Amino acid sequence: MLNDVYNSYNYIKINSMKNIILNTLVCASLLISCKNRSKKNEEHADGLQSVSCYIYLSHEDTVSMTLHFLGDEVTGNLNYNIFEKDINKGTLSGHMKGDTLFATYRFMSEGENSERQVVFLKKENKWIEGSGEIDPKTGIITFENKKSIVFDGFVLTQLECSN
Helix, strand or coil: CHHHHHHHHHHHHHHHHHHHHHHHHHHHHHHHHHHHHHHHHHHHHCCCCEEEEEEEECCCCEEEEEEEEECCEEEEEEEEECCCCCCEEEEEEEEEECCEEEEEEEEEECCEEEEEEEEEEEECCEEEECECEECCCCCCEECCCHHHCECCCCEEEEECCCC
16 A cells, blocks of 8 residues: 555656656747747848738739848749740849839749849839830840839739748
8 A cells, every 4th residue: 555655656756747847848948939039020120131922913824922121132032924925933132222123033934044134113012013125235124224114014912921
């Protein structure tokens, strides 16, 4: 009988220690998690880092863009899925000048790596794609003459980013 009481006491003592250790680990991980989340929120609140997602949808076309802002510097992904054209998937890297994003778009199309300049105008929660003059020497669209940029392209609307 005394042996049973002793075994029960040891069982309770061991389980209590397991619970204390488990609770300590859970509390420590929560504190670390909250501290990391707080740092991320501080960065976001200071405007140092934020992420936004945008999309254009029509019956046959889709354009999606994810932008990562770090001050005036912008990076992200830009994908075009236009009816009866090859899908373009790539990254962009650029900077903001006022309400306008000027970026280099590096993408894959028809199995080839390509690069071109893109420009988007920010209006409320939307980005409007712009077009510029074609350089007669290279045949490439450029945005050297800012006054010649026409914002009449795809209009991308903000949506919640998925993880």
